[in-house]
Amino acid sequence: MNWGGGKGEKSKLKTVCKYYFNMDVAKRTFAQLLISQGEVSLYYIPKYQREYAWRKWNLEALYDDIEEDDKEHFMGSIICIARKKPQGYFQVYDVVDGQQRLTTLSILLMAIYEKYRLLNEVSDKRYISKLVDLSEKLLSEKDEMLEGEKEDFIEDGVRRFIRVKPSTQNKNLDDYLFLLSSCGLIKESIKIQPYHSVRLMAKALDYFRKRVPSDRQSLEALLNKIYNLVFIHISVESHANAHMMFETLNNRGMPLTAIDIIKNKALAELERNEKQDMDASYKQWQKIIDNLPDSEMQMRFLRQYYNAHQFLRDQTNIGDFYLPVKVDGHKLATKSRLINIYESIIDMRPKWIMNDLIIRSAWYKELTDPENLAKGPIRDQLLDLQRVGAAPGYTSLMIFYGLYKDGNLEESTFASIINFYVKYFFRRNITDTPPTRDLDTFQIQLSEKIFQRYYNNEPITLDWFYQLFEDEKGRPADLGTFVKNLKESLYESNRDMTRFVLIKLCEIHANEENRRNFWGRSDKGKYLWTIEHVFPQGEDIPLEWVQMIANGERELAEKIRQEEAGKLGNLTLSAFNSNLSNARLEVKQQKQTQNTFGKDLVIGYQNGLSINNLFYEIEGQKFQLANTPSWNAAQINARTNALIELIKDYFSLPTDKNDSY
Numbered sequence: 001m002n003w004g005g006g007k008g009e010k011s012k013l014k015t016v017c018k019y020y021f022n023m024d025v026a027k028r029t030f031a032q033l034l035i036s037q038g039e040v041s042l043y044y045i046p047k048y049q050r051e052y053a054w055r056k057w058n059l060e061a062l063y064d065d066i067e068e069d070d071k072e073h074f075m076g077s078i079i080c081i082a083r084k085k086p087q088g089y090f091q092v093y094d095v096v097d098g099q100q101r102l103t104t105l106s107i108l109l110m111a112i113y114e115k116y117r118l119l120n121e122v123s124d125k126r127y128i129s130k131l132v133d134l135s136e137k138l139l140s141e142k143d144e145m146l147e148g149e150k151e152d153f154i155e156d157g158v159r160r161f162i163r164v165k166p167s168t169q170n171k172n173l174d175d176y177l178f179l180l181s182s183c184g185l186i187k188e189s190i191k192i193q194p195y196h197s198v199r200l201m202a203k204a205l206d207y208f209r210k211r212v213p214s215d216r217q218s219l220e221a222l223l224n225k226i227y228n229l230v231f232i233h234i235s236v237e238s239h240a241n242a243h244m245m246f247e248t249l250n251n252r253g254m255p256l257t258a259i260d261i262i263k264n265k266a267l268a269e270l271e272r273n274e275k276q277d278m279d280a281s282y283k284q285w286q287k288i289i290d291n292l293p294d295s296e297m298q299m300r301f302l303r304q305y306y307n308a309h310q311f312l313r314d315q316t317n318i319g320d321f322y323l324p325v326k327v328d329g330h331k332l333a334t335k336s337r338l339i340n341i342y343e344s345i346i347d348m349r350p351k352w353i354m355n356d357l358i359i360r361s362a363w364y365k366e367l368t369d370p371e372n373l374a375k376g377p378i379r380d381q382l383l384d385l386q387r388v389g390a391a392p393g394y395t396s397l398m399i400f401y402g403l404y405k406d407g408n409l410e411e412s413t414f415a416s417i418i419n420f421y422v423k424y425f426f427r428r429n430i431t432d433t434p435p436t437r438d439l440d441t442f443q444i445q446l447s448e449k450i451f452q453r454y455y456n457n458e459p460i461t462l463d464w465f466y467q468l469f470e471d472e473k474g475r476p477a478d479l480g481t482f483v484k485n486l487k488e489s490l491y492e493s494n495r496d497m498t499r500f501v502l503i504k505l506c507e508i509h510a511n512e513e514n515r516r517n518f519w520g521r522s523d524k525g526k527y528l529w530t531i532e533h534v535f536p537q538g539e540d541i542p543l544e545w546v547q548m549i550a551n552g553e554r555e556l557a558e559k560i561r562q563e564e565a566g567k568l569g570n571l572t573l574s575a576f577n578s579n580l581s582n583a584r585l586e587v588k589q590q591k592q593t594q595n596t597f598g599k600d601l602v603i604g605y606q607n608g609l610s611i612n613n614l615f616y617e618i619e620g621q622k623f624q625l626a627n628t629p630s631w632n633a634a635q636i637n638a639r640t641n642a643l644i645e646l647i648k649d650y651f652s653l654p655t656d657k658n659d660s661y
Contacts (some may be wrong), residue, residue, distance in 0.1 A: 024082075024235045030105060031137070031227040033078070034163055040140050042092045043080065044165045045099040051169040052201045054100050056494075059207050060436055062104060066225050067437060068334035073225070075101060077232040090140065090161065093235065099167070104204060105226065106164040107179065109138055111208035112226075114183040116219050130220070138163055138185055160186075166201075175201040195562050198492060210432065258335070259298050262342045269350040276351070284354055291361040299335065301364050304395040305357070306333040306341055307444050311451040325353070332440060363401050367394055378411065381418035387500055387519070390425035395443035397421070399450050400460075409460055416462055423651045424469070424476055429497050430485045433477035442474040466654040479648065479656055486644050489566035491531065499531055502573050502611060505646055509610035516609075518573065532574035534605075534631060536582045537565045544584050549632055564633050569640030572611055572625060580604065585631050616642035 034041055065073055078098035085091050095102065113134050121127040141158045162180075166172045171193045179201065181190035196202050213219055263285050270276040292298045310326045327344045330337055345353050366373055370382035385393065400417055403409040428434060434442060446468055453460060469475060477485075490498045503518040510516070518529045535549055536542065541557050550556035564570060574580055580588045580603070591604035605612045605626045612626045616638040628635060 024233075026233045028231055028233045029072070029227060030075070030229040030231065033102075033231060033233060034137050040090050040163075042090050042140070042161055042163055042165065043095050043102055044092060045095045045103070045167045047168050049095075049099055049167040049169065051172045052100070052103055052166060052175075052199075052204070054104050054200060054204060056203070056207060058100075059104065059204055062101075063108075063208070063211055064436060065335065066222070066229070068332075069225070069336040072228050072230045073336070074230050077234055078102070079234045079236070082235045082237060098231075102164045103166050103176075103201075105229070106138060107201065107204045108208050108212075108226065109134065110179055110183040110185065111205060111212045112219055112223055113138070113185060114209070115212050115214055116216070117184055118214075119216055121216070127216075130223075134223070135185060138180065171196070171199065172201065175199055179205050198489075198562060203493075211435065211437070258338050259295060259302070261339050262302070262346075265343050266346050266350055266354055269346050270354065274351050281354070284358060287358045288361045291358075291365045297368065299338070300391065300394075301361060302338060302342065302357075303333040303335070304398065304443075305360055305364075306330075306338075306345075307440065308395045308398050308447040309360075310444075311448045313451075313455060332444065360398065360402075363405065364394070364398060367397055367401055377415040378418065381415055381422060383519075384422045384504075385418055385425070388422055388426050389429060389496060390421055392439040392443055393421045393425060395440070396446040396450060399447055403454065403460065408454070413460065413462060417465060420466070420653065423653055426497060426500065426651060427476050427482055427653070429494060430490075431477035431481050433481065434474055438473045442471065445471065445473065462654075469653075469655050476653060476655060479652075482651075483644055483648065486568065486647060487640060489563070490568055491533075491537075491566035491571060493566075495531070498568070498571065499527075499573075501568075501647060502531065502571060503529070504650065505611050505643065506573060506609050508650060509646075516575075529573050529575050532572050532580055532588075533565055534570050534572065534585070534588065534625065535561065535565050535636070537561065538582065542582045542584075545582070548585065548630060560633050564636045567636055567640050568643045569616075569636040569638065572605060573609060575603065585628075589626060611643065614639070614642055614646070 033043075076098075078101075079096045080093035080098070081096065083092040083094065113131070116131060116134060119127070140161045140163060162176070166176045174191075174193045175196055177186065178190045178192050178196060180186045181188070183205075213222065266285065267278060267281045270281040271278050289298070292301055306325065306327075310324075310331075312324045312326075325345050327341050330341050333341055342353075367382060368386060370379050370386065373379040373382070397418070400409060400414055404411065404414045428439075449468060450460070453464070458464075476482075485493075506516070506518060516529065520528045522528055536545060539558075539561075541549075541554070541561060546552060546554050546557040549560055580591060583591070587604070589605045591602070593601050593603050602608070613624050615622045615624055616635075617623075618634055618638045623635065623638070625639065
């Protein structure tokens with residue numbers, strides 16, 4: 001891993017760091033972080049550090065990077081303060097930067113340990129050795145150490161220590177201990193803390209339990225990749241030096257990205273082999289950057305471009321546009337393979353690939369940022385696709401868009417395909433089906449089939465397209481699973497999809513009087529319309545709400561808040577959320593304000609939105625949020641069910657035709 005020049009440069013860096021900051025800098029794998037040269041290390045996150053904060057998208061990105069990379073994956077730097085180490089004691093580090101990564105990897109190891117333990121191959125000595133080694137990456141044993149710390153506890157007469165100890169903020173350490181216990185790593189019973197399941201640490205373990213494989217071969221392959229993750233371990237002797245280094249690393253330095261390396265390769269080859277002026281080549285490349293100014297978008301475009309267009313054929317009768325870009329041995333363009341793939345393509349045809357990337361990057365911009373397209377069904381559907389978070393779908397959509405641009409795909413068919421993707425990816429984001437690991441490979445399968453159909457001169461029809469999603473890798477969750485997930489606390493599990501579906505229901509049932517721009521933003525870039533909780537979501541529940549929701553029983557009100565406040569039935573939209581906040585129900589329903597012209601404006605639930613006027617039924621009696629006289633758990637669940645019926649109707653798919661739910 002090249003992280004600071006050649007061997008001489010690394011030596012100079014270490015000398016400078018040692019002289020100015022009194023620190024040690026070393027490249028270490030994750031396994032070496034925990035045990036280096038036979039010495040066990042413990043990483044303690046100070047009490048003042050915030051609680052565990054990684055959400056699903058962070059976990060997803062980390063797991064995908066680990067799974068996709070064939071070689072060592074670089075995880076960045078860990079900055080810590082080395083405690084003085086008495087003779088015979090463990091080396092203890094206080095973590096200044098890196099707590100989220102270390103804690104997440106430890107939780108991932110718990111999920112792997114749990115799956116590995118269930119194999120129960122106790123007659124296999126290698127299996128037992130692996131299990132013990134995995135356990136020791138999370139917990140270590142020693143006869144004695146500093147007393148009075150919560151991280152050491154006696155079990156079977158042996159004092160045990162947590163290898164990565166989270167901070168104590170917001171029950172963090174208690175939750176971590178419970179996770180260790182629930183995975184079988186701690187024998188003694190650890191008390192579960194109130195609302196453990198709704199905190200992010202518990203959600204992280206649940207996520208990894210779903211993604212970690214169950215067979216021994218896959219588990220050991222995954223574990224090997226995790227152990228070989230690469231960190232830069234920076235150890236200092238004071239908080240002042242630690243924070244100085246943290247600021248230095250986070251505010252200075254711009255390392256070369258994959259995009260920079262690919263660009264440099266392209267410019268060099270065009271000059272060397274095509275005799276093209278370097279300035280002219282640079283101006284060409286700049287067109288790609290102008291189309292896609294965001295570096296993450298550039299990376300995604302290059303990955304998806306290859307994944308989709310590796311099936312182009314060399315058909316001289318239809319011009320250079322269809323020269324192949326397939327690189328042997330590379331079916332999937334991952335981050336780690338991207339440079340090798342494009343270096344190979346550039347070596348083969350630098351001029352062609354430069355021109356094609358310019359054309360396709362302009363189309364990719366239109367697909368992913370359609371604001372400037374002409375008004376119509378395609379623009380509307382692409383905007384929804386952008387909002388629903390359907391990034392993997394752009395792989396095959398690039399091909400469809402090319403066919404549409406060339407006149408080989410009707411506008412109505414293309415719009416229907418995008419609309420299908422909007423519904424498909426909304427349901428996927430709610431159910432996690434298909435799983436993330438299958439999305440890119442399925443899109444590659446789709447791309448190959450699209451090109452095959454095109455080259456066979458067969459029409460691209462909707463019936464043919466929908467049949468492709470009968471494949472196991474791409475099949476969406478059935479309606480029963482979809483509904484089950486919608487009934488849960490959707491706001492807590494996926495706020496973006498919650499906001500999207502509430503807006504979509506308002507849009508599709510709007511008339512001219514209550515039509516709004518729900519996606520408008522303020523001068524500061526914030527959405528004007530936001531999610532409003534009918535029963536307030538905050539922990540400090542107002543007395544009048546305790547009385548209404550739970551007949552004055554505060555403990556019951558808190559239980560309802562934890563279990564019901566995030567459900568669809570307790571949510572609506574408001575452009576004046578702060579004006580409603582913790583107000584009484586009747587105030588939230590009837591609240592008015594004046595606009596700049598002095599005209600009265602209803603900002604409460606009687607504002608005419610269709611989701612506020614939706615009828616829901618309890619024991620034969622009909623209610624509406626706009627005017628219901630009371631609010632409780634029964635109201636929330638009845639309204640949740642009514643909203644779900646609308647969602648099922650709109651987000652149904654042709655693939656549901658055999659679903660009897």
